[in-house]
Amino acid sequence: ATVFFVLLFFLQGVFFISANSPTYDEAMHIAAGYSYLTTGDFRLEPQNPPLIKEFLALPLFLLYRLPFNPDPRRWANADGYTIGQEFLYESKLAVHQILFMTRLPNLALGVATLVLIGWWAYRLWGHRAAMLAVALASLEPNLVAHASLVTTDIGVTLFIFLTVYLLWEYLQFPKWWMLSLVSITTGLALVTKFSAILLIPMLPLLVGVSLLIDPKVSASLAMRMRQMPITPKILTATTAFLTIIIFVVAILNLTYCFQGLSTWLFGLQRFMTLAGEGQATFLLGQYSYTGWWNYYLVAFLIKTPLGSLMLIGAAILFYNSGTSLRPREAVFLLIPVIVVLVATSQSKVNIGLRHILSIYPFLFVLTSRLATVRFRQVWIAPLLLGAPLLMTALAAIRIAPHQLAYFNEFVGGPDQGYRYLTDSNIDWGQDLKGLKAYIEKEKLDVIYLSYFGTASPAYYGIRYQYVPGAWPLEWPPPSDNVPADAPRKILAISVVNLQDVATPYDPLFPWLWNRQPIAKIGYSIFVYDLTNDREGLKKLEESYLKAGIKVGL
Numbered sequence: 001a002t003v004f005f006v007l008l009f010f011l012q013g014v015f016f017i018s019a020n021s022p023t024y025d026e027a028m029h030i031a032a033g034y035s036y037l038t039t040g041d042f043r044l045e046p047q048n049p050p051l052i053k054e055f056l057a058l059p060l061f062l063l064y065r066l067p068f069n070p071d072p073r074r075w076a077n078a079d080g081y082t083i084g085q086e087f088l089y090e091s092k093l094a095v096h097q098i099l100f101m102t103r104l105p106n107l108a109l110g111v112a113t114l115v116l117i118g119w120w121a122y123r124l125w126g127h128r129a130a131m132l133a134v135a136l137a138s139l140e141p142n143l144v145a146h147a148s149l150v151t152t153d154i155g156v157t158l159f160i161f162l163t164v165y166l167l168w169e170y171l172q173f174p175k176w177w178m179l180s181l182v183s184i185t186t187g188l189a190l191v192t193k194f195s196a197i198l199l200i201p202m203l204p205l206l207v208g209v210s211l212l213i214d215p216k217v218s219a220s221l222a223m224r225m226r227q228m229p230i231t232p233k234i235l236t237a238t239t240a241f242l243t244i245i246i247f248v249v250a251i252l253n254l255t256y257c258f259q260g261l262s263t264w265l266f267g268l269q270r271f272m273t274l275a276g277e278g279q280a281t282f283l284l285g286q287y288s289y290t291g292w293w294n295y296y297l298v299a300f301l302i303k304t305p306l307g308s309l310m311l312i313g314a315a316i317l318f319y320n321s322g323t324s325l326r327p328r329e330a331v332f333l334l335i336p337v338i339v340v341l342v343a344t345s346q347s348k349v350n351i352g353l354r355h356i357l358s359i360y361p362f363l364f365v366l367t368s369r370l371a372t373v374r375f376r377q378v379w380i381a382p383l384l385l386g387a388p389l390l391m392t393a394l395a396a397i398r399i400a401p402h403q404l405a406y407f408n409e410f411v412g413g414p415d416q417g418y419r420y421l422t423d424s425n426i427d428w429g430q431d432l433k434g435l436k437a438y439i440e441k442e443k444l445d446v447i448y449l450s451y452f453g454t455a456s457p458a459y460y461g462i463r464y465q466y467v468p469g470a471w472p473l474e475w476p477p478p479s480d481n482v483p484a485d486a487p488r489k490i491l492a493i494s495v496v497n498l499q500d501v502a503t504p505y506d507p508l509f510p511w512l513w514n515r516q517p518i519a520k521i522g523y524s525i526f527v528y529d530l531t532n533d534r535e536g537l538k539k540l541e542e543s544y545l546k547a548g549i550k551v552g553l
Contacts, residue, residue: 002131006114009138009147012400013107016148017100019401020522022455023428026150027084030102031070033057034087038068040257044080046267047274051191051255052106052155059101066091081454082473089456102150110147113158114138117361120165121368125323133368135389136308137360139396141406146354148403152193157358159189160196160336164362167203168332171210176243183244187251191264194271195355202339206332213327278348280501282422287504291350296341299353302411302420307391308367309408315367322372333366352424404430405523414523418495427495429453431522435492436460438521444490446480448530448540450509452494467540468508468547469497491528491540498526508546511539 032044033053038061042050060066070083088095114137121133137143147154163185170178186203189196249261256263278289283298292298301309319325337359344356375381399406399414405426407417417426432455439447439462449464451457457464458478466472466479482489493509500507512528515536519527530536544550 002118002127002134005131005134005138006111006118009114009144010107010111012138012144012396012403013110013148016144016401016403017103017107018096019433020148020404020430021432021460022088022095022099022453023149023151023404023424023430024452024454026099026102027088027454028080029053029084029150029152030057030060030098031068031084031087032080033102034060034066034068035070035083036257037061040259042256042259042263042267043075043078044083046078046263047270048152048193049191049255049264049267051188052109052152052193053150054255055155056102056105056150059105060093060098063101064093066093085454085456085473089459095459099150103148106150106154107147109158110143110154113143113147113154113161113361116158116162116165117364120168121365124329124365125369125372128371129368132371132385132389133364136311136364136367136392139305139389139392140308140360140364141305141396141399141403142303142353142357143360144396145403145406146357151354153354153357156189156193156196157361159185159192160199160358161361163189163199163203164206164332164336167206171207171328179240179243180247183247184251186244187248190248191252191255194268197268198339198343202336205339206335209335210328210331213331275347275349279351280504281350282499282501282504283350284420287501288350289348291348293345295350296344296347296353296356299421299425300356300359302407302417303353303425304408305392305395305406306408306410307388307393307395310388310391311367311370311385312363315370318370318373321370322374323369325366325369329366333362336362351422353421354424402431402522402524404428415520417523418499418526422496422499422501427452427524429455429494429524431524432457432460432462434521435525436462438519438527442488442490444488446482446486448482448489448491450491450493450497451525452496464492467491467493468543468549469494470502487531489530489537491530491536492521492525493528495524495526503546506546508543511536 028045033050033055034057035044036042036050036054037057045053068087070086074082088098091098114134117137118130118134122130143154163182166178166182166185170182182203186199189199252261252264253259278291280287280289281291281295283292283295319330340356340359347355349355370385373381395406395408396403402414404424405414405417407414407420407426411417411420414426429452432451432453435457446463446465448467449457449462450467450469452470454473463480465482466477493512496502498509498512500509512526515528517526518529521527528536530540
């Protein structure tokens with residue numbers, strides 16, 4: 001059964017990959033990773049370390065050796081978005097082939113994460129626990145979505161989780177080779193995403209708290225330390241510290257082609273600068289450039305299936321039922337979650353649940369302990385576990401292949417998600433394929449389009465008149481005018497633009513909030529019919545004028 005759920009996760013990912021057009025950052029990530037492999041130059045997108053981008057671009061590099069010759073001026077300016085567009089749309093390989101070849105390795109990292117979730121649950125509480133943990137992970141829409149895109153989020157989730165797991169093993173079996181593995185995975189996490197720097201306070205905290213609360217471990221350690229002379233004590237501690245430093249530094253240098261720590265530190269500085277500046281965002285109908293302390297907690301509660309939330313809550317509330325949750329396991333499964341949530345509560349960049357994706361594996365392993373609960377009536381346990389799991393499964397089936405836009409029933413499901421969150425929570429520019437299918441079905445010649453994303457609508461055969469919203473990568477954008485006598489005047493608008501996230505204090509589209517869309521494409525693009533709507537056409541024209549564009553409709 002565990003293998004079935006791993007396969008289910010993989011198949012959902014493949015379906016997602018085939019159905020979704022490039023999301024906002026994917027072309028840049030692909031070009032950046034490919035540029036690292038071909039040039040050894042790390043100028044593109046330094047605010048994210050290179051390891052995962054290199055890994056995802058590796059199949060293209062090994063199998064196709066695509067030429068990488070960006071415009072010299074754009075290369076000099078490190079214009080990652082435009083270079084990414086050129087690489088994706090002007091290569092000899094078709095866009096869907098490039099996306100498949102680069103998204104699939106990330107899906108493999110997602111599968112590895114599921115396997116590790118199952119293994120740790122098995123080590124703690126046996127076969128049934130492993131099956132429950134993997135089932136929850138395989139049905140989690142957020143894991144499926146971000147494991148099926150060219151991003152660094154599932155990679156850092158895997159390496160943070162793996163590092164904490166290996167540390168848990170090390171404290172049980174303190175061998176030097178195990179400490180070396182902890183050091184290696186720490187280094188890998190640090191060259192995956194800069195948010196992995198949370199491991200630096202997290203690991204000592206885990207060791208310290210586990211020693212304080214576990215009398216057997218602390219007594220054993222105290223006895224060993226008392227028996228050891230002072231010089232060997234210092235030597236042992238120094239050796240352990242140096243082991244970690246040596247492995248981490250070696251991995252940093254290998255990943256950056258022996259260019260030293262300066263390149264990594266420059267990227268970290270860039271990351272911290274961007275994090276400190278903040279970014280326009282949206283939560284529960286409000287706008288901010290500096291974020292909210294509860295943003296990620298709210299996102300977790302409304303973007304996680306209700307069945308999964310019920311089981312997670314039950315695992316925490318009934319910690320003494322079945323095989324009791326021992327203090328040491330509680331430390332290793334809950335402290336990482338707390339550290340991530342506390343750290344992100346201070347973040348000014350609130351643009352997606354993906355930034356706390358790493359909490360899910362810990363919570364699913366924690367929840368798997370419920371499989372050890374036994375009742376007098378044998379049918380009660382399967383019912384109490386099976387009903388919430390079935391709720392999660394139904395949610396996963398209904399949302400596919402639009403897992404990126406998942407919201408639970410507490411807020412009205414994905415259909416109402418645009419009222420609560422924005423950006424990669426719902427609209428990352430992923431639904432151009434669905435829009436093209438709608439245009440063909442409705443036999444529309446040309447439409448008005450306000451698109452949030454970096455993918456090319458023209459590549460998918462969408463004829464459109466540009467409507468302001470998110471600024472396009474090239475100006476003027478490729479555009480066809482909707483004729484004045486067009487039989488139907490249809491406006492398609494991305495949710496981020498509809499929410500006016502970029503222009504909250506001088507909004508372009510509040511007039512659309514009182515109109516009912518005639519269709520929703522994958523929950524991220526709303527479609528409005530303005531054919532006989534004179535007021536709507538007038539408001540649309542005013543939107544152009546606000547954006548500084550003169551046009552007659």
